[in-house]
Amino acid sequence: MSGARPQDADGERDGALAGLAWALARDLRIALRTRSELAVIVAFYAVVVTLFPLATTPDRNTLLTLGPGVLWVSALLASLLSLPRLFAADFADGTLEQMALSPWPLPAIVSGKIAAHWLTTGLPVVLLAPLAALPYGLDGDAIGVLGASLALGTPILSLLGAIGAALTLGVRGAGGLLALLVLPLYVPVLIFGAGAVDAFRAGLGVDANLSLLGAGLIAAAVGAPFAAAAAVRIALD
Amino acid sequence: MLEAHDLAARRGHARLFSGMGLRVRAGEALVVTGPNGCGKTTLLRVLAGLTLPDAGEIRLDGERRAAGSPELRAASTYCGHAHAIKDDLSARENLASLAALSGEPADDAALDAALDRVALRGRQALPARALSQGQRRRIALARLALSRRRVWILDEPATALDGDGVATLEALVAAHLERDGLAVVATHAPLALPAARSRSMVLGG
Amino acid sequence: MANSWYRYASPASFHPVALRLAPVFALAAAILAIAGLYVGFVVAPTDATQGEAYRIIYVHVPTAWMAMFVYLVMAFWSALALGFNTRLSAMMAQALAPTGAIMAALALWTGAFWGRPTWGTYWAWDARMTSTLILLFLYFGVMALRGAIDDPRRADRACAILTLVGAVNVPIIYFSVRWWNTLHQGASVSLTAAPTMAKTMLAGMLLMTFAAWAWCIAAALWRVCAIVVERERGASWLAPDPALKGVT
Numbered sequence: 001m002s003g004a005r006p007q008d009a010d011g012e013r014d015g016a017l018a019g020l021a022w023a024l025a026r027d028l029r030i031a032l033r034t035r036s037e038l039a040v041i042v043a044f045y046a047v048v049v050t051l052f053p054l055a056t057t058p059d060r061n062t063l064l065t066l067g068p069g070v071l072w073v074s075a076l077l078a079s080l081l082s083l084p085r086l087f088a089a090d091f092a093d094g095t096l097e098q099m100a101l102s103p104w105p106l107p108a109i110v111s112g113k114i115a116a117h118w119l120t121t122g123l124p125v126v127l128l129a130p131l132a133a134l135p136y137g138l139d140g141d142a143i144g145v146l147g148a149s150l151a152l153g154t155p156i157l158s159l160l161g162a163i164g165a166a167l168t169l170g171v172r173g174a175g176g177l178l179a180l181l182v183l184p185l186y187v188p189v190l191i192f193g194a195g196a197v198d199a200f201r202a203g204l205g206v207d208a209n210l211s212l213l214g215a216g217l218i219a220a221a222v223g224a225p226f227a228a229a230a231a232v233r234i235a236l237d
Numbered sequence: 238m239l240e241a242h243d244l245a246a247r248r249g250h251a252r253l254f255s256g257m258g259l260r261v262r263a264g265e266a267l268v269v270t271g272p273n274g275c276g277k278t279t280l281l282r283v284l285a286g287l288t289l290p291d292a293g294e295i296r297l298d299g300e301r302r303a304a305g306s307p308e309l310r311a312a313s314t315y316c317g318h319a320h321a322i323k324d325d326l327s328a329r330e331n332l333a334s335l336a337a338l339s340g341e342p343a344d345d346a347a348l349d350a351a352l353d354r355v356a357l358r359g360r361q362a363l364p365a366r367a368l369s370q371g372q373r374r375r376i377a378l379a380r381l382a383l384s385r386r387r388v389w390i391l392d393e394p395a396t397a398l399d400g401d402g403v404a405t406l407e408a409l410v411a412a413h414l415e416r417d418g419l420a421v422v423a424t425h426a427p428l429a430l431p432a433a434r435s436r437s438m439v440l441g442g
Numbered sequence: 443m444a445n446s447w448y449r450y451a452s453p454a455s456f457h458p459v460a461l462r463l464a465p466v467f468a469l470a471a472a473i474l475a476i477a478g479l480y481v482g483f484v485v486a487p488t489d490a491t492q493g494e495a496y497r498i499i500y501v502h503v504p505t506a507w508m509a510m511f512v513y514l515v516m517a518f519w520s521a522l523a524l525g526f527n528t529r530l531s532a533m534m535a536q537a538l539a540p541t542g543a544i545m546a547a548l549a550l551w552t553g554a555f556w557g558r559p560t561w562g563t564y565w566a567w568d569a570r571m572t573s574t575l576i577l578l579f580l581y582f583g584v585m586a587l588r589g590a591i592d593d594p595r596r597a598d599r600a601c602a603i604l605t606l607v608g609a610v611n612v613p614i615i616y617f618s619v620r621w622w623n624t625l626h627q628g629a630s631v632s633l634t635a636a637p638t639m640a641k642t643m644l645a646g647m648l649l650m651t652f653a654a655w656a657w658c659i660a661a662a663l664w665r666v667c668a669i670v671v672e673r674e675r676g677a678s679w680l681a682p683d684p685a686l687k688g689v690t
Contacts, residue, residue, distance in 0.1 A: 022334075022337055022338060026334055029326070029330075030323060030325050030326065033325040033326075033364075034325055089323075092319070093319050093320070093321060093322060093323065094317055094318070094319025094320060094321040094322075095321040095323065097287055097315065097317055097319065097321065098315075098321045098335060098338055098339065099338065100286075100287060100305075101285060101286065101287065101305075101310050101313075101315050101339070102310070102338050102339060102340060103307065103310055103311045103339075103340035104338075104340070160607075163603070163604075163607055167587060167600050167603065167604055168587070168590070171587070171590045171591055172590045173590060174590075177583075177586055177587060177590055180579070180582060180583050180586055181583045181586075181587060181604060183579075184576050184579040184580050184583065184608075184611075184615070185607065185608070185611050187576055187615050187618060187619070188611070188614045188615055188617075188618035191618040191619065191621065191622045192618060192621075195621070195622060216614075223610070227603055227606075227607055230524075230603055231600065231603050233305070234596055234599045234600050234603070235596075235600075236287050236288075237287065237288050237289055237595075237596055237599075248593065
């Protein structure tokens with residue numbers, strides 16, 4: 001039986017990949033059939049971006065200063081709005097129980113769900129950002145930096161948000177509580193993300209900001225699925 | 238053989254049961270009955286590994302297994318109150334998806350046979366939201382028809398089923414026991430299971 | 443040896459000990475605070491640049507330290523609670539959260555009072571102040587999550603996960619806020635006093651720090667006792683003890 005161990009490790013990795021792929025494919029398929037819910041998130045992002053100039057001033061210079069922060073805060077709120085979708089439906093109809101009982105590792109399944117969540121709610125926001133940045137007077141290169149920072153940062157929002165979404169499953173006042181739990185954790189992402197555009201406009205390099213976001217993304221991708229999976233098990237207990 | 242020794246569980250501050258033991262041998266069904274709120278569902282969830290017991294241990298084939306351990310998960314199929322059915326997927330997609338998730342992927346022929354068995358073949362392409370409660374429960378039955386796991390844990394499997402559906406359920410469980418599988422079934426409605434192979438246990442008496 | 447320590451990991455044996463220790467720490471906190479305030483407000487000299495206003499640091503700095511430190515202790519108990527499934531550790535973490543939140547709130551409040559005469563504003567987006575504010579939000583989150591879950595055991599584990607995720611984030615938040623601060627407005631006035639601190643100033647600060655420690659321990663112990671009584675009210679060991687009357 002000495003040969004059993006490496007085989008087990010292989011089996012475990014295959015199981016993790018299979019679980020991730022299964023959850024990703026299934027959630028994407030369901031998302032494609034409920035497209036209107038996704039459109040709501042994107043529309044919400046567009047509306048929030050529109051509100052800020054109305055609440056402050058149409059002055060070009062002010063908007064140029066506010067722009068990166070506004071676009072980032074809007075992305076943050078859009079992510080928050082979409083988070084309950086991540087687990088709540090599966091929790092209510094019992095699918096989450098079956099996921100927890102699957103022979104595939106739960107963190108892998110959760111990773112697949114988070115990836116699908118980002119592809120359907122985070123990616124549209126990243127793609128919309130150049131358009132949303134135009135009214136704020138950002139020019140081509142600044143928009144490129146903004147897009148890069150959002151592309152690196154919004155997956156972190158989905159990953160950290162998944163922990164909050166799992167912790168608030170089946171809990172009183174889950175929506176407001178989710179915001180309170182998750183928004184403070186989003187602070188570094190917001191700072192480095194919006195800061196990248198500011199640094200670029202100030203003539204400083206953006207490498208440091210983007211590298212920090214990248215490092216944060218790797219750390220979150222490794223750690224958050226385990227925390228979220230543990231929170232899911234607690235919610236099912 | 239599935240055994241539990243000295244199990245205790247509570248919900249909130251209320252103790253549901255303690256010092257509970259049970260033993261189900263291969264080819265045997267344990268039917269758990271009792272009034273509402275006596276802890277049937279909690280007992281089944283503990284056996285399935287969803288709920289951590291306050292105390293006690295679970296043994297599979299004599300080996301002690303932590304609640305929810307991979308060995309326990311790989312050996313059992315749990316069918317709970319909620320059917321784990323997605324409204325936006327068709328009956329067939331739901332079945333294929335659940336079978337894959339539980340580690341028993343089914344090919345087209347197997348899916349056809351299972352859907353035939355529960356009389357859903359004609360409605361397999363409809364999104365599940367168009368199905369009745371009983372028909373949705375039949376998807377869960379079709380999943381049992383595909384499952385070759387040794388341990389079946391069924392929580393009120395007859396809910397919302399009509400006469401034909403209950404008969405199918407009974408036949409599925411009987412065939413499972415025939416294969417030397419074992420089952421723990423919580424139910425209010427009496428099920429016609431092979432008498433020689435089933436025992437019953439009353440909780441909260 | 444290990445056995446005798448384990449004994450105190452059970453709420454039943456810890457409860458009477460905690461009930462006896464709490465007043466001792468409370469008394470120590472009172473004595474240290476009186477001594478510290480006396481040294482800080484009467485004995486210590488007036489600061490050359492900031493005048494009398496600086497004296498609020500005798501409250502501000504110890505509470506700011508404790509706000510951060512209590513979170514780490516909470517994370518420690520949470521890790522134990524998750525790792526070993528010990529009830530008492532989870533109760534300790536639960537008991538510490540309000541104390542930490544009060545420390546963070548006190549630090550912010552005194553910071554605002556200190557900022558008014560020094561910077562001419564109650565709130566400046568100073569890196570330390572901003573991180574302490576976010577820390578306060580983290581405490582609120584843990585307490586709100588606790589309040590939203592009925593089953594105490596589920597609440598224990600959910601709060602433990604949240605606390606640990608927060609603990610990983612606290613240094614990152616602190617670093618990011620400092621990063622943001624230096625990018626936007628350069629170094630602001632530091633809240634800690636000048637390095638050439640007079641000996642009496644240091645003595646006052648140390649006394650107040652120990653007072654804050656003692657008070658946090660006393661408050662946490664009392665709260666743990668109340669939590670034990672609430673959770674174990676069905677258990678037999680609680681009933682005959684007359685010492686409990688004052689706690690519930």
